[in-house]
Amino acid sequence: MSLTLYHGEPNGPSLTVLxxxxxxxxxxxxSYVDLARGERHVLxxxxxxxVAMSIEGEGPVLVADGEAMSDxxxxxxxxxxxxxxxxxxxxxxxxxxxxxxxxxxxxxxTAPAAAYLGCHAHPPQADGAMLQRIGSVDLRARWEEIAxxxxxxxxxxxxxxxxxxxxxxxEAQLAxxxxxxxxxxxxxxxxxxxxxxxxxxxPEAFVNRPRTKSWFARVKASPAVAQALxxxxxxxxxxxxSVGPEINRWG
Amino acid sequence: xxxxxxxxxxxxxxxxxxMLALMEKGVAFNSHYLDLLKFDQHRxxxxxxxxxxxxxxxxHGDRVLTESTAMMEYVDEAFPGPKLMPADPRDRWRxxxxxxxxxxxxxxxxxxxxxxxxxxxxxxxxxxxxxxxxVERIPLPERRVAWSKAIAGxxxxxxxxxxxRRVALxxxxxxxxxxxxxxxxxxxxxxxxxxxxxxxxxxxxxxPALSNDDLTPNILRWLRTIYARPATRACWAxxxxxxxxxxxxxxxxxxxxxxxx
Numbered sequence: 001m002s003l004t005l006y007h008g009e010p011n012g013p014s015l016t017v018l019x020x021x022x023x024x025x026x027x028x029x030x031s032y033v034d035l036a037r038g039e040r041h042v043l044x045x046x047x048x049x050x051v052a053m054s055i056e057g058e059g060p061v062l063v064a065d066g067e068a069m070s071d072x073x074x075x076x077x078x079x080x081x082x083x084x085x086x087x088x089x090x091x092x093x094x095x096x097x098x099x100x101x102x103x104x105x106x107x108x109x110t111a112p113a114a115a116y117l118g119c120h121a122h123p124p125q126a127d128g129a130m131l132q133r134i135g136s137v138d139l140r141a142r143w144e145e146i147a148x149x150x151x152x153x154x155x156x157x158x159x160x161x162x163x164x165x166x167x168x169x170x171e172a173q174l175a176x177x178x179x180x181x182x183x184x185x186x187x188x189x190x191x192x193x194x195x196x197x198x199x200x201x202x203p204e205a206f207v208n209r210p211r212t213k214s215w216f217a218r219v220k221a222s223p224a225v226a227q228a229l230x231x232x233x234x235x236x237x238x239x240x241x242s243v244g245p246e247i248n249r250w251g
Numbered sequence: 252x253x254x255x256x257x258x259x260x261x262x263x264x265x266x267x268x269x270m271l272a273l274m275e276k277g278v279a280f281n282s283h284y285l286d287l288l289k290f291d292q293h294r295x296x297x298x299x300x301x302x303x304x305x306x307x308x309x310x311h312g313d314r315v316l317t318e319s320t321a322m323m324e325y326v327d328e329a330f331p332g333p334k335l336m337p338a339d340p341r342d343r344w345r346x347x348x349x350x351x352x353x354x355x356x357x358x359x360x361x362x363x364x365x366x367x368x369x370x371x372x373x374x375x376x377x378x379x380x381x382x383x384x385x386v387e388r389i390p391l392p393e394r395r396v397a398w399s400k401a402i403a404g405x406x407x408x409x410x411x412x413x414x415x416r417r418v419a420l421x422x423x424x425x426x427x428x429x430x431x432x433x434x435x436x437x438x439x440x441x442x443x444x445x446x447x448x449x450x451x452x453x454x455x456x457x458x459p460a461l462s463n464d465d466l467t468p469n470i471l472r473w474l475r476t477i478y479a480r481p482a483t484r485a486c487w488a489x490x491x492x493x494x495x496x497x498x499x500x501x502x503x504x505x506x507x508x509x510x511x512x
Contacts (some may be wrong), residue, residue, distance in 0.1 A: 050345070053352065064341060069344055071347075074344050077347065077396045078340050081343065094314050094316075094326070096325070097325040100324060137416070140411075
């Protein structure tokens, strides 16, 4: 099996996948791509339909025996299937359901909000030629908005609300446990990856959240996440953002 | 063996996904029909089961499950019967990729069109005070907005155009994928096909200019093959409204371009 992982700074979706790769000890060639410059779109594998049309926004790409895979939670599930050691999802079907449901909420509610606030505070700088190569019309439209610094006050406020709600859920979930799903799982990676960078941007969401605070420290210190963070090329990877998933159009 | 109760609407979209998955697995379940157009899903009896007021919900013993796609994975893992997820990890990734695209990108575009032409008009004739009260009972703010828009017929031209663009592109993506493989995400029938059928079963009827035997032969082949499965027949027999009749378009052996106006 030949694997190449194209990843950006260890934050958001790249962090989830890098940490899953290290946790499961999957051998892969690592290739750094500056997602904040839109560099992913010059890769040949980015033109594959299931990468070009990924609705995650600017995320990592794993090429496995010639097939390019996108969407960080599902790549992490794949790595969990093919790798070694403790599972990154619980064994019980109900607990697995809860994990997938939790991640879906992160993907659909938290990630768009975090990426929007992250890009607002730390604007990605893509050059125009790169943007022309983007296959997905709606992703290009999101890039154009952000490149032009056109942010909508209502969406910013809604995004802050979504982050507050996510922090509330994390705090409640940790009432009786160290890790979100009982054992260390993809849910911890995905939630940390989107929320760690939100602490300075939406500070009020994390006030009086002692369990979340110590969970942040635990996840950060876990060997897989620490190894992923060691690949950072910027002093503060949690401040590195690129265009994320779209904020729900309706319903 | 714990009993299974499924709270669902018509065999269609999110409700139809676990219905069809349970039937493919051969799992007997108590069917609890909720009339979406009468807002049964926001009544206190149902909110006691699922406080979010979203359909479907499944109760297995003392476990309550929501989120239809995650629920389908549970159905596949928790019960004996034919496997509905492929064994190969990369195939499994592809199943999940397609389900996400359909759940979060293509499905909402289909449903925006569906709600503007069907759900909105179906409820709009009701007493405005009753509708207002019904909308106020909706727990999720996003769903309140969606229902308000549907009732008022308040979809902007731009957002409708964007939904039509996505539907047209999504149809091409499905056709391309099904030209490569017998099934949507792998070489065997999977949850992606169950998910896709619930989204697309009436496609040649709803989007005749974009999907027919001339333009999208592989989509039509795929839909007819799924429709021929005993589980699909049994599932669609559970429908209570005329909505269920739409699937019969697939009984036509050939639907030519321009045949359905």
